[in-house]
Amino acid sequence: MARRTGRRPGNPGTREAILDAARAAFAERGFDAASIRAIAGTAGVDPALVHHYFGSKDQLFLAAMQAPVDPRELLPTVLAGDPGGIGERLVRTFLAVWDSPAGTAGVALLRSAVSNEWTARLLREFVVTQVLRRVLNHLDVAPAELPLRGSLVATQLIGLAMIRYVVRLEPVASAAPETLVASVGPTIQRYITGDLPPQRDSAGS
Amino acid sequence: MARRTGRRPGNPGTREAILDAARAAFAERGFDAASIRAIAGTAGVDPALVHHYFGSKDQLFLAAMQAPVDPRELLPTVLAGDPGGIGERLVRTFLAVWDSPAGTAGVALLRSAVSNEWTARLLREFVVTQVLRRVLNHLDVAPAELPLRGSLVATQLIGLAMIRYVVRLEPVASAAPETLVASVGPTIQRYITGDLPPQRDSAGS
Numbered sequence: 556m557a558r559r560t561g562r563r564p565g566n567p568g569t570r571e572a573i574l575d576a577a578r579a580a581f582a583e584r585g586f587d588a589a590s591i592r593a594i595a596g597t598a599g600v601d602p603a604l605v606h607h608y609f610g611s612k613d614q615l616f617l618a619a620m621q622a623p624v625d626p627r628e629l630l631p632t633v634l635a636g637d638p639g640g641i642g643e644r645l646v647r648t649f650l651a652v653w654d655s656p657a658g659t660a661g662v663a664l665l666r667s668a669v670s671n672e673w674t675a676r677l678l679r680e681f682v683v684t685q686v687l688r689r690v691l692n693h694l695d696v697a698p699a700e701l702p703l704r705g706s707l708v709a710t711q712l713i714g715l716a717m718i719r720y721v722v723r724l725e726p727v728a729s730a731a732p733e734t735l736v737a738s739v740g741p742t743i744q745r746y747i748t749g750d751l752p753p754q755r756d757s758a759g760s
Numbered sequence: 761m762a763r764r765t766g767r768r769p770g771n772p773g774t775r776e777a778i779l780d781a782a783r784a785a786f787a788e789r790g791f792d793a794a795s796i797r798a799i800a801g802t803a804g805v806d807p808a809l810v811h812h813y814f815g816s817k818d819q820l821f822l823a824a825m826q827a828p829v830d831p832r833e834l835l836p837t838v839l840a841g842d843p844g845g846i847g848e849r850l851v852r853t854f855l856a857v858w859d860s861p862a863g864t865a866g867v868a869l870l871r872s873a874v875s876n877e878w879t880a881r882l883l884r885e886f887v888v889t890q891v892l893r894r895v896l897n898h899l900d901v902a903p904a905e906l907p908l909r910g911s912l913v914a915t916q917l918i919g920l921a922m923i924r925y926v927v928r929l930e931p932v933a934s935a936a937p938e939t940l941v942a943s944v945g946p947t948i949q950r951y952i953t954g955d956l957p958p959q960r961d962s963a964g965s
Contacts, residue, residue, distance in 0.1 A: 668927060669874040675927050682929070706923060706932040707943055713927070714919020718911060722873060722880050722918070724887065727911040737957035738912055742947045752942035 572598040573605055577619040582676040586616060586684040616685070620664070620677055623657035626685045634693045642744025643736050645690070649712055650732045653720060662720050665713070682709055691747070700751065707746040715739060777803040778810055782824040787881040791821060791889040821890070825869070825882055828862035831890045839898045847949025848941050850895070854917055855937045858925060867925050870918070887914050896952070905956060912951040920944060 576597035580589035591612055595602040609615040617625055629652065633644045653661055668678040687705035696704060715735070718724045727735065781802035785794035796817055800807040814820040822830055834857065838849045858866055873883040892910035901909060920940070923929045932940065 666874050669871050669922070679927050679929050702931050703935070703939075703943070706929045709927075709929055710919040710923045710932060710944070711916055711947070712919070713922050714915040714917070717874070717918050717922060718915045722884050722914075724884050724911045724914055726907050727915060730908070734908075734957055738908070738951070739915070741950070742916070745946070746943070752939055 569598070569600055569604070570608055573600060573608060573615075574619050577615050578673075578677060581616060581619060581680055582673045586612075586680045591615070613685070616681070620681050621660065622664075622681065622685075623660035624652050626689065630686075630689050630693075633690065638694060638748065639744070641690075641694070641747060642742070643740030645708075645743050645747075646712075646715075646736045646740045647732065649715070650735060653716060654732065658720060661716065665716060665721060694747065696748065703751060704746055707751075708743055711739060711742050711746065774803070774805055774809070775813055778805060778813060778820075779824050782820050783878070783882060786821055786824060786885055787878045791817075791885045796820070818890070821886070825886050826865065827869075827886065827890075828865035829857050831894065835891075835894050835898075838895065843899060843953065844949070846895075846899070846952060847947065848945030850913075850948050850952075851917075851920075851941045851945045852937065854920070855940060858921060859937065863925060866921065870921060870926060899952065901953065908956060909951055912956075913948055916944060916947050916951065 573594065576594045577589070579597065580594045583589075589612075591605050592602050594615070595605045598605075605615065609618050613627070614625075616622075629648050633641060633648050636644070652658065664674070664678065667674040669675070683705065687708060688701075690708075691701045691705055715727070718727050719730075719735075720728075778799065781799045782794070784802065785799050794817075796810050797807045799820070800810045803810075810820065814823050818832070819830075834853050838846060838853050841849070857863065869879070869883065872879040874880070888910065892913060893906075895913075896906045896910055920932070923932050924935075924940075925933075
């Protein structure tokens with residue numbers, strides 16, 4: 556595809572136009588189906604400019620989400636070491652991010668996801684493609700079980716964030732991280748590597 | 761205290777004035793410290809009128825929260841039977857309420873709690889005084905451990921509601937209730953009756 560230099564390459568609104576188009580694409584079509592080319596088309600710019608500004612599709616997604624941290628930088632710590640300790644390491648890393656200044660952005664994201672269906676979809680795509688898929692792909696887990704295991708992990712982690720940082724219910728709100736690691740870690744471990752029931756959906760299939 | 765018949769007994773705004781005063785009192789002072797007498801004073805009515813309209817302090821709180829169900833009607837089902845099955849029964853009852861038409865009100869309450877500090881405080885008081893305290897008081901659990909156990913249960917249940925009904929992450933969003941009962945029930949059971957770590961707060965005490 557030929558470079559089309561006439562399409563707003565230096566416009567100061569270009570970056571925002573790309574991010575708006577990316578948010579729409581990721582929310583509507585999901586991370587996997589969204590393409591840099593289509594996003595560039597919506598924003599009226601050359602795909603090369605999207606790569607120039609944001610790098611990979613993963614990085615564009617993080618920018619579109621205004622994600623305060625890149626899960627790819629944190630996951631090696633979670634995944635390294637004994638597979639039987641992954642639950643505790645995931646909770647420890649999760650709390651370290653949320654207890655840091657980045658946690659403020661996390662609370663804002665959570666508030667937005669709850670009030671806005673569009674942000675909820677982005678958050679869902681983010682959790683699945685940037686965090687859970689990476690963690691679970693690394694482990695020796697049956698592929699058919701990955702979605703249920705991943706979304707169970709999400710129930711416990713999003714609830715921990717809600718109670719500690721949004722609703723601020725004591726003593727979880729002020730507990731030392733290691734108290735929560737020891738309490739919640741085994742839950743995450745069971746959801747990732749433990750026995751789960753055979754899966755059925757509401758229709759009974 | 762003498763009945764003061766001059767204070768707006770029949771005003772159609774009286775009910776709302778009492779509920780407004782009640783929400784303020786429960787959010788600011790907490791359920792235990794809020795008194796019917798003080799709420800009546802704020803609303804400019806006789807305390808007897810509050811009892812006449814709403815009954816007990818518990819019932820006034822449920823009305824102020826616009827709670828779609830009364831936990832006292834559901835808890836006997838949860839508490840009856842084998843203590844080792846309380847985790848599964850609590851999840852089953854929780855899902856039955858949220859999967860019913862009452863769940864719509866629950867989602868609205870959750871959305872409001874996330875965007876509004878005042879509703880978050882009401883929700884916290886509701887969860888603690890109307891649900892967790894009743895469940896845990898019924899069980900043979902050391903009183904000093906009740907707050908941590910209760911707020912851990914809250915992390916898992918609020919996260920389950922968030923993922924199933926708000927973020928709608930699959931397969932949890934469409935899973936048959938019994939799949940979730942079998943998956944999440946043991947987590948709740950461990951938080952209620954299992955071994956927990958010694959508790960420390962962030963200050964390291």
